[in-house]
Amino acid sequence: MYANPNMANxxxxxxxxxxxxxxxxxxxxxxxxxxxxxxxxxxxxxTATPDVPLSSPLSPLRDIFDGQHxxxxxxxxxxxxxxxxxxFTTLQHLYFQDERDVVLGFALDRFTFYKTxxxxxxxxxxxxxxxxxxxxxxxxxIRTHRKHVLPLGMVPGPGSPKHIGxxxxxxRRELIMLAQGVSTxxxxxxxxxxxxxxxxxxxxxxxxxxxxxxxxxxxxKSPCRACLVTGKRDRTNNISKIHYPVHTDSNHQxxxxxxxLLNTPxxxxxxxxxxxxxxxxxxxxxxxxxxxxxGLNLMSVLxxxxxxxxxxxxDAPDLLTRY
Amino acid sequence: MxxxxxxxxxxxxxxxxxxxxxxxxxxxxxNLVAWWTGTFKNIDTTQDRFRISADHWKRIGQRxxxxxxxxxxxxxxxxxxxxTLGHTYLAEGWSFWLLHIAxxxxxxxxxxxxxxxxxxxxxxxxxxxxxxxxxxxxxxTLQDKCTNWVMDYERYFILLYILYFxxxxxxxxxxxxxxxxxxxxxTINTRRNGHQHAQQQYMRLFTSQPxxxxxxxxxxxxxx
Numbered sequence: 001m002y003a004n005p006n007m008a009n010x011x012x013x014x015x016x017x018x019x020x021x022x023x024x025x026x027x028x029x030x031x032x033x034x035x036x037x038x039x040x041x042x043x044x045x046x047t048a049t050p051d052v053p054l055s056s057p058l059s060p061l062r063d064i065f066d067g068q069h070x071x072x073x074x075x076x077x078x079x080x081x082x083x084x085x086x087x088f089t090t091l092q093h094l095y096f097q098d099e100r101d102v103v104l105g106f107a108l109d110r111f112t113f114y115k116t117x118x119x120x121x122x123x124x125x126x127x128x129x130x131x132x133x134x135x136x137x138x139x140x141x142i143r144t145h146r147k148h149v150l151p152l153g154m155v156p157g158p159g160s161p162k163h164i165g166x167x168x169x170x171x172r173r174e175l176i177m178l179a180q181g182v183s184t185x186x187x188x189x190x191x192x193x194x195x196x197x198x199x200x201x202x203x204x205x206x207x208x209x210x211x212x213x214x215x216x217x218x219x220x221k222s223p224c225r226a227c228l229v230t231g232k233r234d235r236t237n238n239i240s241k242i243h244y245p246v247h248t249d250s251n252h253q254x255x256x257x258x259x260x261l262l263n264t265p266x267x268x269x270x271x272x273x274x275x276x277x278x279x280x281x282x283x284x285x286x287x288x289x290x291x292x293x294x295g296l297n298l299m300s301v302l303x304x305x306x307x308x309x310x311x312x313x314x315d316a317p318d319l320l321t322r323y
Numbered sequence: 324m325x326x327x328x329x330x331x332x333x334x335x336x337x338x339x340x341x342x343x344x345x346x347x348x349x350x351x352x353x354n355l356v357a358w359w360t361g362t363f364k365n366i367d368t369t370q371d372r373f374r375i376s377a378d379h380w381k382r383i384g385q386r387x388x389x390x391x392x393x394x395x396x397x398x399x400x401x402x403x404x405x406x407t408l409g410h411t412y413l414a415e416g417w418s419f420w421l422l423h424i425a426x427x428x429x430x431x432x433x434x435x436x437x438x439x440x441x442x443x444x445x446x447x448x449x450x451x452x453x454x455x456x457x458x459x460x461x462x463x464t465l466q467d468k469c470t471n472w473v474m475d476y477e478r479y480f481i482l483l484y485i486l487y488f489x490x491x492x493x494x495x496x497x498x499x500x501x502x503x504x505x506x507x508x509x510t511i512n513t514r515r516n517g518h519q520h521a522q523q524q525y526m527r528l529f530t531s532q533p534x535x536x537x538x539x540x541x542x543x544x545x546x547x
Contacts, residue, residue, distance in 0.1 A: 060455045068458070069337035081329040088329075095332065165327075172330060179331040198332035205345050212327070213339065225339055246477050258470045271335040272328055 002100065002186045002195065009188065011137040015099035017065055064103065064136055069200060070096075078198075080179050091180065095198060100186070102178075102197035103136035106152075106171075108204045108212065110160065129155035129208075131167070136201070164211045175199050213271075214297045222295035227261040271296070347448055348414040352421050355441065356409060358480055359433070373437045373479070381406045383428050390424075398423070421445055440479060443472050 002008045064070055073095040079088050096103070113128035133150040135143055142148055152171060155161045181194030202212060210217035213225060219242060222230050231242035246256050274294040281287035291297060327333050357363035359375045375383075384406030391401050399419040403411055412420065426445055429438060447468050450456060456465070 060457055061461065062454060066458070067337075069334055073332060078331050080331050168327075172327070175330055175332075199330060200332045200334075200338060202333075202339050203342070209339050213335070226336075226341070245481075246474060258473065262466065262470075266336060268328070268335045275328075 001102075002184055002188070002193075005187045008186065010139065010142070011102070011135070012099070013139045014065065014096075014101075014103060014137045017063060018099075021059070021065075063140060064105075064201065070103070073198070073200065078179055078196075080176050093181075093196070098193070098196065100193065100195065102195070103201075104197050104199045105134040105136055105201035105203060106199055107132050107134055107202075108164075108208050110208065113154070127156075129161065129164070131155070131171075133199075134203075160207075160211065165214070168212075216291070216295045216297055220295045221292050224266075224295075226265055228264065228266065229256055229261055343448070343451060344414045347444070348417040348421070351444060352417040353409075353412075355444075356405070360406075372434050375432055377406075379432065383432070387424055387428060418448075422449060437479060440472070440475055443468065443475070447472060 001011060059066065061067070075094065077094055078091045080091065081088055095101075108129060108131045110127075110129045131152040131154070133152055135148060135150065138148055153167065155164070155167055161167060175197070178195070178197040181196045183192055184195035185191075186193050202209070204212065206218045209215075209225065210223075215225060216223060220231075221242060222228060223244075229244055231244045233240060233242050246258060274290075274296055278287050278290045278294070278296060281290055328335060332338075354363065359373055360377070360380055361369065361374055384404040387402065388404050399415065402416050402419065402424075405412070405420070422445055426442055429441065432438075433441065447465065450465055450468075451461075
């Protein structure tokens, strides 16, 4: 990327964007936060960290760089899991500290690649998955053009992959390398530097996101990835689908107060806690009940394990190495 | 999941955004049309007031097709007839339909409450797509509007179905009261005030005349 001067100049869009917004709001440039404490016990980013002082809540949201997630990351130090996932190493640099750091977005979708065979279109519809990376350092007008999109791979069909995480293993390994930095030649400044790239955004429709988050999907009992709304099975006919009504139940009450649901969202930490609960479940049946209740799947963690070892204690590194 | 949750930069709360294309253009818009034309999940809506007859819907579709030759190509490509080829609409087509066609084409067709409900969706979408939307506004005003829209959607369209689904005894004496109550404002206060308020609300909402067609003449000014 940075070996080509044209491309290197085009990828200065993020740095220019920051300069532009700093010119309009000079007070936005805050001093660096103090170094974080020793490596955390559970997760590098927990919800216990106080909310970022939003630099400018009234400025318009024009790009991904105005979002809370990006702005929060900009004030944190990079923390990566070690090779076997035993602990986390907090590095010295902040996220997106260098103006050449790359913001990446991962997009996945299913589409009809092969010619549909047979009479039933449903059987052969959506037979392939495509995985691409989008380079957010480029200008929004060109970042989704075909020559700037980075194709990662395709998952051949027919049918969805049973476990999409295994297709992402190489991506995960390379992203951890890129978070530490890869030595690259900068053609514009004529020097070697550490190129860093961070994946901060994942885009897809509901089934795709459900796949990659290992959730039950949009027909589950607790399907939403943002809140803990629950459904109610419709027993009045044989189709017996699950509905998610807000208003009434048989006692003529409001089932869900939307405002309350919005006030208690799912967080990074809560996802992790729920996953740990499933893995630590005593029996298969209770694990299944947990899955239904939480909407998480996590089937893949348990695959290939003898039934007796289910009751043993798994912690984060164990999950990673067994994956 | 476990291979992603430890990645630097990934936050399970914020890294998986919901997008407007799948939520509004490919979900809410086709669903509304399906309700009006009576094709929503085989639910019988022949008696409902929001129902648009097949003839009328065909006429609306022809009017849209006729107007297409007057719309510059920089706005939208040629949209097909929504009454026959509605399933071929892409997100782009639904977006233009919601923001620029439906408020005019359906004025005078739907009852006031349903028409205003549609205008609410159009204004939410227009605001969400505008470039000067600030974070403050998105988290307060716009979020409240979306919440109200969802509550209204359920109240106006599927409440009868939900009553059936929760096995509230139909044709009982309480049924009429329940219906009035659920169609009324959904607060505990209203509940205490009881029957009379609910009945007034019902009369105001569901026996009103359709809009007069003034909006089509004088431009889209919001609620008529």
